[in-house]
Amino acid sequence: MSPSTGSLTLVPTPIGNMGDLTPRAVEVLKDADLVLAEDTRTTGNLLRLAEVDRPLRAFHLHNEHKVTPGLVQQMVGGARFALCSDAGTPGISDPGFLLVRACLEADVHVSCLPGPTAFVPALAASGLPCDRFSFEGFLPHKKGRQKRLTQLAEWEQTFVLYESPHRVVRLLGELAERLGTDRKVAVCREISKLHEEIVRGTLAEALAHFEANEPRGEFVVVVAGR
Numbered sequence: 001m002s003p004s005t006g007s008l009t010l011v012p013t014p015i016g017n018m019g020d021l022t023p024r025a026v027e028v029l030k031d032a033d034l035v036l037a038e039d040t041r042t043t044g045n046l047l048r049l050a051e052v053d054r055p056l057r058a059f060h061l062h063n064e065h066k067v068t069p070g071l072v073q074q075m076v077g078g079a080r081f082a083l084c085s086d087a088g089t090p091g092i093s094d095p096g097f098l099l100v101r102a103c104l105e106a107d108v109h110v111s112c113l114p115g116p117t118a119f120v121p122a123l124a125a126s127g128l129p130c131d132r133f134s135f136e137g138f139l140p141h142k143k144g145r146q147k148r149l150t151q152l153a154e155w156e157q158t159f160v161l162y163e164s165p166h167r168v169v170r171l172l173g174e175l176a177e178r179l180g181t182d183r184k185v186a187v188c189r190e191i192s193k194l195h196e197e198i199v200r201g202t203l204a205e206a207l208a209h210f211e212a213n214e215p216r217g218e219f220v221v222v223v224a225g226r
Contacts, residue, residue: 006075012089012115016193032082075108089117093137122220126186133158153178156225165215176203184224190217
């Protein structure tokens, strides 16, 4: 198969502060034939702020299986696409993997710009060992959740979880029960935004804090290994 002249570029977008959108990301978006967006409203607002006028198409968890073959065929034919998720780097707890894999199987060039992703600043600022770590993303809500928590309790390296404000107290309670209340943790919310906060301490202390203070914003939970 001859290499395609088309391409797919994964474009990280700000997780809060618009200043984190790089000049290179803007250039790639302006050069794209089409911008694929997890939410066209969110990415549309971003493009307007960056003064980028390119067509948008929805690409999310509910349609990625259906639309991927057609998108790949267009790239095989020479189209240059950019992929954005709502915030952060596509493919990291967001849509992207299926399209990347399909592009590579079709010999379409794939690249990813460096840029924002929530777990890296949370890990680096946590004060917990980060020479070796595991990124777990969101735990299953139901099936497999307890098994995963049991496995995490035995891990020796730092691990990182994502959680919503509605479930973070539940998560901290489950971690305290399985890992012990004295296990060290850094609970980060609203990274790069106006109300950024990092609560460092034991699981018991973090749980007490967010039981007393209503959780708001998106959370990254960095937990010390056993």
